[in-house]
Amino acid sequence: MAAAALTTAEDYEGDYDLDDDFDDDEDDCNFSSETVLGDTVDYSHRNISILDPNELLTLVKNPNRIKNFQLNSNQLLTLPSQIEQFQSLVTMELSNNQLVQLPAELSLLKNLKNLYLKNNSLDDFSLPKELELLKQLEVINLGGNRLKQFPYQLFQMINLKEVYLGSNQIAFLPDLFQTLIKVEVLYMGGNQIGNVPDSIGYMRSLVVLNLSGNRLRTLPRSISRLGRLKSLSLHNNQFSALPPDIIRLDLQELSLRNNPLVVRFVRDLTYDVPTLKELAGRTIKLHKICYDDQSIPRSLIEYLNAAKSCLNPKCKGVYFESCHKNIKFVDFCGKFYLPLLQFLCSPACTSTPTFQMTSSDSDDNSDDVPNKDMSSKFKKVLLG
Amino acid sequence: MTETLLNTNMHDIHDIQLIRQKCVDNTAHLSTHPKSLNELIELLYEAFATNDVNIDYVHTIMNNYKGNVKEWAPFLKFQPNKYTRNLVDAGNGKFNLMILCWAESQGSSIHDHTNSHCFMKCIQGTLVETKYAWPKDGGENTETPMEIISRTELKDGKVAYINDSIGLHRVENPSHTDTAVTLHLYVPPYSHCSVFDERTGRTKEAHVTFYSINGLLTPSE
Numbered sequence: 001m002a003a004a005a006l007t008t009a010e011d012y013e014g015d016y017d018l019d020d021d022f023d024d025d026e027d028d029c030n031f032s033s034e035t036v037l038g039d040t041v042d043y044s045h046r047n048i049s050i051l052d053p054n055e056l057l058t059l060v061k062n063p064n065r066i067k068n069f070q071l072n073s074n075q076l077l078t079l080p081s082q083i084e085q086f087q088s089l090v091t092m093e094l095s096n097n098q099l100v101q102l103p104a105e106l107s108l109l110k111n112l113k114n115l116y117l118k119n120n121s122l123d124d125f126s127l128p129k130e131l132e133l134l135k136q137l138e139v140i141n142l143g144g145n146r147l148k149q150f151p152y153q154l155f156q157m158i159n160l161k162e163v164y165l166g167s168n169q170i171a172f173l174p175d176l177f178q179t180l181i182k183v184e185v186l187y188m189g190g191n192q193i194g195n196v197p198d199s200i201g202y203m204r205s206l207v208v209l210n211l212s213g214n215r216l217r218t219l220p221r222s223i224s225r226l227g228r229l230k231s232l233s234l235h236n237n238q239f240s241a242l243p244p245d246i247i248r249l250d251l252q253e254l255s256l257r258n259n260p261l262v263v264r265f266v267r268d269l270t271y272d273v274p275t276l277k278e279l280a281g282r283t284i285k286l287h288k289i290c291y292d293d294q295s296i297p298r299s300l301i302e303y304l305n306a307a308k309s310c311l312n313p314k315c316k317g318v319y320f321e322s323c324h325k326n327i328k329f330v331d332f333c334g335k336f337y338l339p340l341l342q343f344l345c346s347p348a349c350t351s352t353p354t355f356q357m358t359s360s361d362s363d364d365n366s367d368d369v370p371n372k373d374m375s376s377k378f379k380k381v382l383l384g
Numbered sequence: 385m386t387e388t389l390l391n392t393n394m395h396d397i398h399d400i401q402l403i404r405q406k407c408v409d410n411t412a413h414l415s416t417h418p419k420s421l422n423e424l425i426e427l428l429y430e431a432f433a434t435n436d437v438n439i440d441y442v443h444t445i446m447n448n449y450k451g452n453v454k455e456w457a458p459f460l461k462f463q464p465n466k467y468t469r470n471l472v473d474a475g476n477g478k479f480n481l482m483i484l485c486w487a488e489s490q491g492s493s494i495h496d497h498t499n500s501h502c503f504m505k506c507i508q509g510t511l512v513e514t515k516y517a518w519p520k521d522g523g524e525n526t527e528t529p530m531e532i533i534s535r536t537e538l539k540d541g542k543v544a545y546i547n548d549s550i551g552l553h554r555v556e557n558p559s560h561t562d563t564a565v566t567l568h569l570y571v572p573p574y575s576h577c578s579v580f581d582e583r584t585g586r587t588k589e590a591h592v593t594f595y596s597i598n599g600l601l602t603p604s605e
Contacts, residue, residue: 118561143488144561166488166560185464189489190560208464212489213560231465233489253465257491257554261583 036060040068044093049075053082064088072096072116081105095119095141104128112137118164119144124151132156143167143187155179166190166210178202189213189233201225212236212255224248234259278320281307285318410434411441417448421455425473425481428569432478437571439501446503446569447543456507458599459483462563466490468595472567480573482594486511486564491556494530494582495590498574502546506538509557509564513537513544516552519585527584538566552580 035042041060043051051071060066063085069092076097084105091114092106099120106112107130115137122145132153140154143166154163155176160183167190175197180186185208193214201222209226210233217238223229224245231253232246239259246254274282284291285307293301307318411431418424427445431438453460459470460483467490473481486509494516504513515533533551538544546553557564579590594602 164561187488187560210489235489235491255491257582 036066039066039088040070041066042070044070044072044074046074049077049098051076051080053080056080057082057085067091067111069093077101079103079106084108087111090114092116099126101126102128102131104130107131107133109134110136114139116141117145118142121146123147124149127151127153129153135159138162140164150174152176158182161185161205163187173197173200175199181205184208184228186210196220196223198222204228207231209233219243219246221245274319275321277303281320282318286316410436411438414441416441416444418445419450421449421451421472424449424451428473428475428479428481432475432571437478439571442501442569442571443503443543443545446505446567447541449505449567450541451507451567453508456483456565459485459596460565461485461596461601462487463595467492467557469593470599471594471597474597475573478572480568480570482568482570483507484566484568486555486557486566488560488563489557492554493590494552494554494580496548496552496578496580497546497570498577499548500574501569501571503543503569503571504538504546504555505541505543505567507541507565507567509559509562510537510539511564511566512556512558514554514556515546515550516554516580516582518551519580519587527586530580530582530585554582 036059057063063082064087066086067088067090069086069089072093073096076094076099078099078101079094081103082105083103086109089109089112092109092112093114093116095116095118097120099117099122102117102122106115107128112134113136115134116139118141122142124147126145131151134157136159137157138159139162140157140160141162141164142151143164145168147165147168147170150165150170150173152174154160155174156179158179158181160180162185163180163183164185164187166187170188170191170193173188173193173196177197177199180203182205183203184205186203186206187208187210189210189212191214193211193216196211196216196219198220199222200220201224203226205228206226207228208231209229210231212233213236215238216234217240219234219242221243223243226249229249230251232249232251233253233255235255236258239256240261242256281304283289284304291301291304303320307320310317310319410433414427414430415423418427424445428442431441431445459472461468461470462485464487467484467486470483470485471480472483473479475481494514504511512535514535517531517533519528519530530552536544555566575592577590577592578587580587596602
């Protein structure tokens with residue numbers, strides 16, 4: 001696909017640190033006249049561990065005119081509060097330092113759109129609460145830090161387009177993603193995430209979702225609502241099967257390597273015998289028996305309303321807690337058979353015996369699997 | 385190696401010289417330390433001038449070439465969904481020199497090299513190369529997980545070499561924060577290869593394309 005297809009392509013190219021080659025033998029120069037060029041201040045690769053505000057403001061006569069501040073690849077631990085004077089700042093490049101704390105004054109930069117904080121020593125306490133005031137922020141890169149929690153401030157930054165949180169220690173994602181409706185790129189690779197919350201389905205602008213290198217075994221069904229999602233990275237996780245909703249997505253790239261994907265059916269897929277309550281509930285729903293709060297307790301009404309439909313379209317049945325997990329192999333773009341996990345109300349709902357690998361026979365068309373139309377849609381999906 | 389011959393007439397010397405020419409290294413006069421990307425390309429054209437290609441020499445200059453980011457800039461094109469292949473020089477059809485750009489966590493499928501030599505030099509970041517054994521041919525329906533032969537890390541200009549007799553491989557950028565860039569040389573070039581499913585050993589043919597040629601994006605399909 002050409003670069004024009006994804007708006008983030010240009011941002012990606014800008015990410016490349018042009019000073020960063022392995023053949024590096026730069027002089028250890030300090031603040032020279034080349035430092036300030038137009039609306040850009042370049043203090044990168046200067047070996048500085050403290051940004052002296054007096055020196056800075058001596059050299060930069062009009063800090064309020066500066067739009068671009070490059071401070072990457074130094075040894076900075078923090079920033080001085082005088083950073084507040086750079087009121088026109090659009091891009092702040094602080095990657096590859098040793099930052100342990102950000103000043104609250106950073107939140108006063110009302111024009112800041114791009115904040116790069118990659119490869120520092122930031123933990124959950126390093127980000128001031130005030131950061132949530134950066135409501136015009138579009139790109140934030142916090143990759144390669146020491147975050148154990150997803151920074152709550154990000155949920156307030158409603159104009160965010162790209163969020164990079166790779167290589168941290170985040171184990172839990174709060175169910176608050178519904179505010180991030182403009183986010184196009186969400187990079188969460190290399191953390192310890194065990195579960196993706198439902199609210200991810202509200203991220204309707206999402207084009208690229210990277211969940212590689214985590215501890216995921218499943219995805220929420222709401223993933224099928226991400227109509228603009230083109231790239232889904234699930235490699236290096238614990239998926240043994242995939243949710244069938246994945247078929248509804250219009251993906252160009254799906255990475256699945258290094259997952260314990262089931263190759264053959266496991267004959268002893270357990271099926272917990274349903275409770276009497278469940279069986280009664282199923283019967284009521286199947287026979288469309290009327291119920292209301294005059295006839296049964298409120299709690300049972302809620303229970304009955306929570307019935308889930310069996311995925312087998314031929315079956316009108318429902319299930320509550322007890323369901324049969326069936327693994328159906330689907331030929332993905334004519335390449336490989338991938339296991340999709342289906343929730344059915346009973347083993348009888350599978351159209352083919354569980355120990356056979358499905359092939360393109362007539363049974364396939366009746367089930368919730370891609371027909372010829374869909375598999376041509378996935379022709380360009382790159383797997384493996 | 386030099387030798388002085390005595391007591392021979394002119395006729396014999398001419399024949400001997402002809403024979404010598406075939407044995408003598410036809411790259412001996414060439415530099416082994418290209419100082420720029422353009423010089424590397426020039427030396428490659430020289431090395432490929434005849435049909436006798438000295439593969440050791442090619443490996444040497446790939447290894448010794450250092451280069452810098454400014455030279456590679458026109459070919460550094462990253463995409464968020466897949467690594468990109470950017471042709472640098474088509475080598476008159478005898479070789480292909482290209483730069484591959486791997487954004488964070490991007491990796492290739494397991495693939496072969498269609499009877500070509502493949503040199504891969506890491507010029508930015510870190511790559512992990514996992515080599516796999518060819519699946520044993522057990523017939524159409526057998527499914528056996530593929531066997532890993534080795535896993536090596538490539539960085540700081542290191543060159544990896546592979547061809548079909550050595551095995552298959554997968555290349556990945558293991559970093560979740562930094563990009564990686566590799567310089568590839570294929571001798572001869574190829575446009576199709578086979579990709580393999582790690583879990584089953586099943587294979588399928590794949591068409592190999594360029595994201596850009598000489599710095600210009602190729603039209604999308």
